[in-house]
Each structure stands twice: as C-alpha cells, then as structure tokens.
Amino acid sequence: KVYSDYFFDEPAFNTHDGGYVPLEVAAAPARPLAIPPLLKPDKETATDLYYTVTAQAGETQILPGAKTKTWGYNASVLGQTIVFPVGKHIHVHLQNHLKELTTFHWHGLAVTGPYVDGGCHAPVYPGETSDIDFTLDQPAATTWLHAHPCPSTAEQVWHGLATLALVTDDHINSLPLPHDYGVNDIPLVLQDRRFHENNQWDYRADYDPDGVQGPTALINGTVNPYFDVTTQKLRLRILDGANRREWRLHFSDDLPFTQIAGDSSLLAHPVTLTHLMMTCAERAEVIVDFKDYKEGDTVTLFSDDVPIVSFRIHVFAPDDTTLPADLLDVQAPLPDPAMPVRKVVMSGMDEAVAIDGKKFNMQRIDATQQMGQAQYWDVTNTNTMHGGMVHPFHVHGTQFLVVSRNGHAPYPNETGFKDTVGVNPGETVRLLVRFDLPGVYMYHCHIIEHEDGGMMAQIQVIDPAEPNKTYKLMDMDTL
Numbered sequence: 001k002v003y004s005d006y007f008f009d010e011p012a013f014n015t016h017d018g019g020y021v022p023l024e025v026a027a028a029p030a031r032p033l034a035i036p037p038l039l040k041p042d043k044e045t046a047t048d049l050y051y052t053v054t055a056q057a058g059e060t061q062i063l064p065g066a067k068t069k070t071w072g073y074n075a076s077v078l079g080q081t082i083v084f085p086v087g088k089h090i091h092v093h094l095q096n097h098l099k100e101l102t103t104f105h106w107h108g109l110a111v112t113g114p115y116v117d118g119g120c121h122a123p124v125y126p127g128e129t130s131d132i133d134f135t136l137d138q139p140a141a142t143t144w145l146h147a148h149p150c151p152s153t154a155e156q157v158w159h160g161l162a163t164l165a166l167v168t169d170d171h172i173n174s175l176p177l178p179h180d181y182g183v184n185d186i187p188l189v190l191q192d193r194r195f196h197e198n199n200q201w202d203y204r205a206d207y208d209p210d211g212v213q214g215p216t217a218l219i220n221g222t223v224n225p226y227f228d229v230t231t232q233k234l235r236l237r238i239l240d241g242a243n244r245r246e247w248r249l250h251f252s253d254d255l256p257f258t259q260i261a262g263d264s265s266l267l268a269h270p271v272t273l274t275h276l277m278m279t280c281a282e283r284a285e286v287i288v289d290f291k292d293y294k295e296g297d298t299v300t301l302f303s304d305d306v307p308i309v310s311f312r313i314h315v316f317a318p319d320d321t322t323l324p325a326d327l328l329d330v331q332a333p334l335p336d337p338a339m340p341v342r343k344v345v346m347s348g349m350d351e352a353v354a355i356d357g358k359k360f361n362m363q364r365i366d367a368t369q370q371m372g373q374a375q376y377w378d379v380t381n382t383n384t385m386h387g388g389m390v391h392p393f394h395v396h397g398t399q400f401l402v403v404s405r406n407g408h409a410p411y412p413n414e415t416g417f418k419d420t421v422g423v424n425p426g427e428t429v430r431l432l433v434r435f436d437l438p439g440v441y442m443y444h445c446h447i448i449e450h451e452d453g454g455m456m457a458q459i460q461v462i463d464p465a466e467p468n469k470t471y472k473l474m475d476m477d478t479l
C-alpha cells in the first residue's frame with residue numbers, strides 16, 4: 001500500500017493562517033547541500049565518550065554578497081552532528097561563547113530533567129561552561145540539540161542554534177539501511193528565513209506571535225541546495241527545525257518513498273508514502289530508491305509546490321537490499337487500569353495561547369507522575385477548524401506512543417516512539433507516556449513562539465525512593 005495523503009486536517013494547514021508566509025524560490029544560484037560534519041569526540045574509551053559543544057556566533061556565506069550573521073554549535077550556523085551510542089557513558093562539556101545566556105536542550109534524549117535535559121532551568125551564562133554526563137537507554141533515533149532559554153528559545157533557534165544528535169544502537173546498525181553518513185545517510189534540517197538588507201536575518205522585524213516565518217527555504221543552512229546522488233538508495237533524516245512552518249513534502253513524479261523512523265525510534269513497520277507532512281520539531285527518516293532514474297536525471301523534493309532540494313543522479317551500483325517487514329518490536333508499557341487519564345488542553349492562538357488555561361510559570365510544577373508508571377495523556381487542541389492551527393505537542397524526557405486520534409487509529413506512520421505530535425484543531429490525541437528518569441520536564445507546543453508565549457507547563461517525575469525531592473527552578477527574574 002502506498003499512502004498518498006498528508007493525514008492531517010487540510011483546513012488546519014498553516015497556509016490558511018492569516019500570517020502565512022508562502023515559500024518562494026530565492027533568486028540565488030544552486031549550491032551543494034551543506035552536510036554538517038560529524039563532531040569529533042575529544043576522547044573516546046571502550047566505555048566513555050567525551051565531547052565539547054560550543055554555542056558561538058559567526059558569519060555564514062548563505063547568499064552571494066554579504067555574509068549572514070548567524071549562531072551555531074561548533075559551527076557558524078546550525079552545528080556539527082553529534083553521535084551518541086546507546087550504553088556509552090557520555091560526557092559533554094558545554095561552552096557558551098555568546099554574549100547572552102543560553103541553554104543546551106537535548107530534544108528527544110532520555111536524560112534527567114531539568115538540568116541535564118537543558119531546558120530553561122539549566123542556564124549557561126555568557127563566557128561560562130557547564131558539564132553534563134549521561135548514559136542513554138533508548139532506541140536509536142534522530143534527535144536534536146537546540147537552545148531553550150525562556151522566553152527567548154525562538155529567537156536563539158532562529159539565529160541558528162539547532163543541530164542533530166544521532167542516537168545509535170546495535171539493532172539499527174545491523175539493519176540493511178544506508179549507514180554511510182554524508183554519502184547515503186543524509187540529514188535534512190528544514191528551516192525558513194527572510195533575508196533583509198545585506199543578507200541579514202532580523203527576528204524582531206519578522207516577529208509574529210503565532211511563529212516567525214520567512215519565504216526562503218533553508219536546508220541545512222543552504223539556499224537552493226542540490227545533492228549529488230551516488231548510491232541507488234538514500235536515507236534522509238528529516239527534521240522540521242522551523243519555528244513555525246509545516247512542511248508538506250513530496251518528490252517530483254510523485255516518487256514513493258519509505259518512512260522507517262519517526263521522532264524517537266524506528267517505526268514498527270516501514271510505511272510507503274508519496275506525501276509526508278511534518279510539524280515543528282518532528283523528525284522522519286525515509287529511504288528513497290532512485291532505481292528508475294539514471295545518470296543526468298534530477299529528482300526534486302518539494303514542500304507544497306515549491307522546490308526545496310534537487311537530487312542530481314549520478315552513476316550508482318545496483319542495490320537490491322530489501323527492508324525487513326518488522327523494523328522494531330514496539331513494547332507498549334501497560335498502564336495500571338486504575339490510573340486516571342491525564343488531560344492536557346492546548347488553547348488559543350497568538351498571545352492568547354495557554355496550556356490548561358494557564359501561561360507557563362518557571363516556578364510552578366503543573367503535574368506529577370511516578371517514575372516508571374505509564375499513563376494515558378489526552379491532549380486536546382481546542383482551536384476550531386475555522387482559522388485554528390495544528391499545535392505540535394512535545395514532552396521532554398520521554399518517548400511516548402500515539403494511541404489514538406479522536407478515538408480513531410493514529411496515522412500509519414505513527415507506530416514508533418515519538419516526542420512530538422501534531423494535534424489538529426478540535427482533536428484529542430491519546431498518548432501513552434512513561435518517564436524512566438526522575439526530574440522536572442517541560443511539555444509544550446513546539447511552535448516556538450507559542451512556547452515562549454506561555455503554551456508550556458512542567459511535570460515532576462517522582463522517584464519513589466526520593467518522593468520529597470525538590471529541584472531548584474529558575475524564574476524569569478533570576479535569569
């Protein structure tokens with residue numbers, strides 16, 4: 001079966017938003033797609049792995065002419081790709097070379113909150129450093145690092161503070177997938193920006209409380225990118241790294257592709273699609289098979305009707321590997337039948353956004369859950385189909401399963417673990433959520449301006465061995 005729709009409710013697509021900024025093809029030459037280099041460890045032993053991650057400001061040649069002032073991790077924009085093998089003891093030395101406070105949030109990693117997790121309670125002040133360490137016990141996944149200081153997450157991500165962090169394990173490494181990073185295993189970080197005078201980005205000028213957008217697609221920081229295809233199959237690790245934009249992806253010729261992974265794990269089974277919609281912060285890994293193309297052909301990836309990446313086909317060796325019918329044995333943690341269902345309500349638009357009728361307060365714990373206990377969360381978007389929007393709901397420190405959408409089966413590409421789920425207007429999405437580590441974790445809409453605008457709350461996960469543990473929480477005034 002080949003699915004050919006976007007699954008989400010069409011009347012809620014961002015194109016209907018009054019403030020929607022359509023993508024346009026930039027009047028700029030085609031350039032090779034930037035492939036972020038893999039971050040070299042400072043040191044590696046059989047058991048431990050050491051990295052340094054530096055948030056820094058720089059300048060990047062994105063368009064012809066003036067360089068753009070940008071921020072990045074170990075790079076002038078975005079960052080180097082970090083690899084975290086499951087089971088290794090990872091040490092990360094965080095350095096802030098910016099002129100303002102930042103935080104280093106590991107979106108999708110199962111690490112303790114609120115400090116290692118790097119949300120707003122873990123500031124690294126300008127010129128300072130911080131050290132974290134953790135050992136991952138989670139499925140292989142494409143996760144990411146981004147800044148998360150409240151309430152300027154959106155602005156810092158807009159400047160470029162976002163990079164990929166690949167969680168690897170023996171299971172994924174044993175599968176017949178493209179594994180050669182930069183050759184047939186390619187990240188695609190999808191973002192959009194407006195270039196102002198002298199090719200500069202101007203967050204304040206473009207500000208919109210429903211999410212900042214720009215007309216120019218920026219893929220791994222490249223405008224009008226092309227990629228030279230030298231293998232029959234490509235694995236694309238796609239991240240919606242935009243502040244606001246949804247991406248509705250499809251190839252020229254409606255070339256089908258196979259999704260193998262979502263945010264936080266492989267899917268249970270591969271799903272073949274011709275169209276894929278991604279909401280902010282979601283990830284998808286897809287395999288594209290160019291068997292019907294030959295040297296000299298070009299295959300184009302579009303979002304809606306705008307080309308965003310060209311794949312230039314070169315000679316390749318035939319590749320007859322097939323994907324296994326089962327990619328991951330997804331074990332659903334069973335909730336205690338006596339456990340009540342947690343209700344979470346996302347409401348409003350613009351400045352009126354809220355969770356459970358409240359704005360975020362850094363000092364308030366909004367909910368608690370016992371460590372290791374699974375619970376259903378019913379997450380409702382009370383926007384109406386008339387001018388309402390899809391709110392991408394994200395939870396820190398967990399990998400959840402999507403159980404149902406308004407009582408119906410979730411979308412066919414939601415069979416794996418996720419950490420972000422797009423909730424349509426008028427919809428209640430039931431999630432199965434379990435936290436395996438104690439701490440304080442944020443949950444929020446991942447339209448980043450909504451999160452900064454208060455559509456965010458936090459939950460304390462209680463370790464039964466330490467039920468009265470408290471955490472030092474920042475507040476806006478101490479920042």
Ligand code: C2O
Pocket residue numbers: 105107119146148281394396442444446
């Ligand atoms: Cu992508 Cu609170 O995070």
Ligand code: CU
Pocket residue numbers: 105106107108394395396397
């Ligand atoms: Cu997160």
Ligand code: CU
Pocket residue numbers: 353390391392445446447450455
């Ligand atoms: Cu939202």
